[in-house]
């Protein structure tokens with residue numbers, strides 16, 4: 004119990020000293036291009052953001068905005084061929100972008116854990132749960148099989164699996180989706196990473212299970228002081244559990260700031276649009292029930308503001324390139340951010 | 351794992367009808383072969399009465415179903431009868447001939463696995479590369495090549511040309527292991543080529559599917575080394591495909607052996623069954639078919655058991 008309290012204090016201090024402490028992860032100008040046979044497309048362009056130690060940061064955006072690509076880039080899990088990544092990703096004083104494959108192996112699973120969207124297919128069907136967690140431990144620590152197995156049991160107990168000793172000898176197929184996602188979380192956290200990337204960890208689950216898994220992630224994060232990068236479509240979940248959020252649109256970060264501020268008054272029309280499409284809003288006269296149009300594909304990016312074709316506040320200056328500019332504690336990529344007062348999500 | 355005994359029990363029950371069906375079909379087909387065994391048995395210049403006598407003696411005058419029933423009854427007691435031609439006990443004939451066939455089949459299965467599986471892995475881990483294209487096209491060719499044609503090419507070049515291997519015959523493995531393996535090499539290689547091609551193709555496509563799967567990406571995200579990913583997780587995931595395929599290849603090797611044994615003049619079960627069928631020596635044909643069916647079913651049962659051990663999904667289906 005003492006240990007747990009200690010850790011909670013550490014993380015509390017980290018969160019309080021957000022602005023002064025060095026960020027845990029600092030991504031600068033991350034761009035990713037794919038070679039599509041005869042030309043290069045760039046689905047991720049100059050993405051920059053920070054994550055502080057112990058902080059829970061949400062990334063929202065419609066499908067195809069580059070959220071998963073951002074996560075995969077951080078861990079160096081992009082396809083090996085036909086893919087180019089540029090930029091800088093400082094993590095605990097080390098530039099992940101400059102690490103080679105064997106250097107990245109020491110980071111993956113050990114200092115940065117990752118959970119994927121599909122718990123049904125993310126676990127190897129022909130190995131037991133215990134094997135899969137144990138091998139993760141043994142890939143990073145010189146411990147005996149026995150010791151690694153003990154850690155696996157502890158990790159399973161920590162994610163609330165009943166009778167973890169039985170669970171280690173079970174195959175994934177005999178577990179429900181929620182249980183598998185708990186196993187994924189146990190596996191991602193078993194080496195006590197400093198950062199956990201959760202790419203839509205609850206999307207594939209029942210609504211009732213979603214809340215449980217979310218609560219579990221946040222609880223484990225605060226207890227161990229692990230920062231969480233939480234990717235989702237669900238702004239409601241971000242509102243409940245994240246301190247800070249990033250809005251991504253068409254491969255760019257368009258807004259970045261404290262969740263409370265953004266909910267009150269979004270800085271970018273796209274964030275406002277996402278907030279407006281939240282189902283919980285009672286009064287239906289909201290101007291943006293959903294955002295008209297679709298995310299442009301990487302082949303037909305608008306030359307200026309990428310959101311302009313769908314934006315109801317568009318003006319001539321929007322046809323020029325937009326920069327991500329600081330606005331207090333926030334960053335917004337919109338040339339009209341100082342003129343506009345956008346509707347937030349009123350409770 | 352508690353499903354395993356049930357699996358074995360179920361398989362053993364299936365064994366019975368399959369054996370009866372297979373032997374009965376072969377028995378009936380033998381009747382279509384031209385010629386009369388009674389005439390052959392009676393020898394040259396036998397009188398009509400003598401032929402009839404022989405026919406009665408061997409029960410050849412009975413209806414088909416009765417003849418089959420009598421054979422089956424004896425077979426159940428472990429008596430496979432005697433050859434109509436040589437009057438040697440069928441069991442003895444099989445004991446003499448079968449080891450040669452099993453040697454060739456096992457030998458070629460080992461060659462095929464040692465070459466086919468690595469080729470498939472090589473191609474799957476380099477999809478679209480020149481190596482992959484080479485393996486894929488050579489495999490398509492290998493599947494289509496008839497083994498007897500290959501056998502003739504091999505004999506012409508390596509035996510008659512270079513004298514590296516004996517062109518014909520077989521040696522007993524226990525008495526002369528080196529000679530036995532040497533004589534079995536060319537037939538085994540001729541049979542293996544098709545199996546290599548099949549293995550390489552199937553392992554390649556099964557492995558490509560695994561390598562692009564979500565759970566394989568999880569392994570990378572956990573920080574495992576590429577070697578442990580490929581040889582531990584990759585291979586274990588394709589092991590069911592591989593074992594099932596190997597089981598099927600055993601059937602294929604036994605049927606291929608008939609032709610290959612003829613080309614290499616090997617006294618094996620294949621040439622025995624071919625010769626006996628032509629001469630309507632039905633006790634021998636029946637005996638060999640029975641033994642082969644049992645072997646094939648036993649191999650498939652072993653495959654099922656290993657699959658169930660290797661993959662929990664196979665155990666439940």
Ligand SMILES: Nc1ncnc2c1ncn2[C@@H]1O[C@H](COP(=O)(O)OP(=O)(O)OP(=O)(O)O)[C@@H](O)[C@H]1O
Pocket residue numbers: 037046064065066067068069070071072073082236300301
């Ligand atoms: N291997 C690849 N080759 C080519 N393009 C790719 C590749 N992977 C991703 N992309 C492109 O990158 C863009 C962003 O994809 P990404 O998976 O990051 O979206 P996302 O925001 O996670 O969407 P979702 O919410 O549906 O998961 C997409 O337009 C996709 O077409």
Ligand SMILES: [Mg+2]
Pocket residue numbers: 070071072202
């Ligand atoms: Mg995604």
